[in-house]
Amino acid sequence: MDLAERYQALVNGATLVAESAEDAYRLGALDRILKPWIRSSLDSLGGLFASCDTSHQLAEDTRALATTAASYSELREQLFSDLHHTRPEPPWRTVARGAMAIRAQSAVLLRQPTFVLRRLDAGLNVPGARTWEFAVITKPSDPMDKGTSFVVMVSADDQQTGVPIAVSKELESERAWYQQLEYGFYSLGIRPVLTALQDPDRHLKRPTDDGDVL
Template identity: 70%
Template sequence: MSLVERHRALSRGALLVAESAEDAYRLGGLDRFLKPWIRGRLDALAGLLDSCDTSRQLAEDTRSLAQAPVEYSKLREELFSDLHHTRPEPPWRVVERGTMAIRAQSSVLLAQPTFVLRRLDTGSDVPGAATWDFTVLARPSDPADEGTAFVAMAATGGEGGRLPVQVGKELEDERAWYQQLEYGFFALGLSPFLTAIYDPDRHRGQG
């Protein structure tokens, strides 16, 4: 069997690991974010074979391809447990550093929203800023729940490492959600500056 054939077999095996995790740990509304992400990730890692020039590069790239679905499987297990088990309050879980994170809160005792923060790769980012999607799923276990989506614009550079983030008034008015947006950025290794959080009088007197 040639290297190309063996590499194709590895790619099929990696997808099998991902699909097995999807069958074992069903995540409802989160799947429309996670399933495309892992398939894109596996395709990108599989494509590295074309640029491998040494055996060390091949070893590193195949290791990455083999590890990616394992980490994805563990992530799905953690998110499933966050939603369906009684345990300490779950943290934001990083899907890809600097790109996407999810916080799934327990629904055992009461219905709570799940939050998804991800950077959009649309090619439409304005100079000096990146476009982010912040989605709130009210019924995360329901595959039909598309959630409530908000757009956030975050600077790609800021003084002292703080990144100014601009959102619409609709999200600012949802104070608990707005706070979660800040936590999501911190989980991704970024330091956001959300002005409304530090302005306690901003919403006083508003009905």
């Protein structure tokens, strides 16, 4: 077996780790997001072999493959436990550094939503901003629940005091969800500036006929 075949065997092994975790820790609606993500990640890492020129690069690439698969397996176990086991309130969990995080709240005693915050493809961005999706899944155990999604615009400019975040009025009005959005960004290492949190009654105000705000 030559080196290329051995590398492909590692890719196959990493895929087996992912599939085994998916079979052991079923996550319902979250699989719509997680399964395509891990396969895309492993495919991308598998393609790195073509550009490997040194033993150091090979070591880094094989380590990245093994680590990604193992981390995914651990993440699924954590999220499964967050949803189905009695334990302290679960935190936001990082899926992809700087790009995706999930908070799966316990469903043991009452139904609670699961939150997913993820950056969308760069092609969807607008000048000066990055496009994110904030999804609220109210029936996380149901594989058919696609959740309620909100587009979130994040400033791409460097900010010393925090990163301005723009969302729809609909999300601002869901105060508990809006607060979770802030926590989600913090978990990804992004310090958000959510204006409506500084004005708790902002979502209740409405303009009068003369343009003033009640």
